[in-house]
Amino acid sequence: MLVILTDEQILSTQQVCQGCLLANQEGSPRWHHGKLNCGHALRQAANHRLALYECQMGFKVANID
Structure with a gap:
C-alpha cells in the first residue's frame, strides 16, 4: 500500500496525487514493478516491508506491505 508521509500525518495517495500532473x-502514483516511476528511492528496507521514496513534487511516499 502506498501512502504519503508528512511531518505530522499519513495521507492516502488519493488525497495528494489526484491533482498531480505526474500521476497516472x-x-x-506511477508505481510499476515495485518502483515509483515519478520519484526516486530514499531507503529500501532489507526485508522489503517498507520502502521510502521521494516523488518529483517533493512528497515522501512509503510503500508499506
Whole structure:
C-alpha cells in the first residue's frame, strides 16, 4: 500500500496525487514493478516491508506491505 508521509500525518495517495500532473490516469502514483516511476528511492528496507521514496513534487511516499 502506498501512502504519503508528512511531518505530522499519513495521507492516502488519493488525497495528494489526484491533482498531480505526474500521476497516472487514475490519479495514483506511477508505481510499476515495485518502483515509483515519478520519484526516486530514499531507503529500501532489507526485508522489503517498507520502502521510502521521494516523488518529483517533493512528497515522501512509503510503500508499506
